[in-house]
C-alpha cells in the first residue's frame with residue numbers, strides 16, 4: 001500500500017492551479033487532467049461507482065463492509081491549488097527530524113518559528129516543504145492523499161466493519177467556486193467531512209465563506225482648482241464602501257469554531 005506521504009508528494013508535483021479569470025468550469029484544463037488520473041487510481045485501489053462528471057468532479061464509493069444499514073458518510077477534498085503563487089513544477093522536499101530552527105529554501109525564502117510559530121509543534125517529526133520557488137499545494141493535496149490512502153486501507157482490511165462511504169473531489173475551491181455544480185443528491189451522503197484543515201485531531205464546524213465580488217469604481221478627474229462638487233476620488237469612494245462593511249466578519253478577525261481531539265488517539269503508522 002502506498003504511504004500517505006509518498007502519495008501526497010506524487011500529487012503535489014501535479015500542476016492543478018485554478019484561475020479566477022477563467023470563464024470555463026473547471027477553470028483550468030489541468031485540473032481535469034489530474035481528475036482523470038485520480039479516477040483511474042480510485043478504480044485501481046478497488047473503489048466502486050467511480051465517476052468523473054462534465055464539471056470535473058470525481059465521486060467514488062467505498063462499499064459497506066458489514067454494516068449495510070449505517071448512515072452514509074462522505075469525505076471531501078479539493079484538488080486545485082491557489083492562483084496566488086505558482087504551482088507549476090513543484091519540488092517537494094522531506095526534512096527528517098525537523099530541528100525547530102528556520103528552514104532556508106531557494107530564492108531567499110525562509111520558513112521558521114518567527115512567521116509560523118506553530119511549526120515548533122512539529123519539532124522532531126518529518127516535515128514536507130516546497131523548495132521556495134513554488135507553493136507546496138498541501139492545501140489541499142494533503143486532504144486528497146489522506147482520503148485516497150484511508151480508502152485504500154479500508155478496502156484492503158476486511159476486518160474493519162463500516163457502512164457505505166462516499167468520496168468527493170472538487171475543482172476550483174481556491175477561487176470560491178468549488179461547490180457550484182456539486183451534485184449533493186448524487187453524492188448521497190447523510191453527513192460529510194471536508195479534509196482541508198491544519199493539525200491532526202482538529203475538527204472545525206464553522207467556516208469562512210470565500211465568495212467574492214469584483215467592484216470597479218469610476219471616479220471623475222477635475223482640475224483641483226475647480227474641483228468643488230465635481231471631483232470624485234475613486235479611492236475615497238472605495239474607502240467609504242469598505243467602512244460600511246462589518247469590521248469583525250473577516251478571516252483575520254473572526255475566530256473559527258473548532259474542537260481539538262487528542263492527536264494520540266489518531267496516531268497510526270502510515
Ligand SMILES: [Zn+2]
Nearest residue numbers: 139140173196
Ligand atoms: Zn483548501
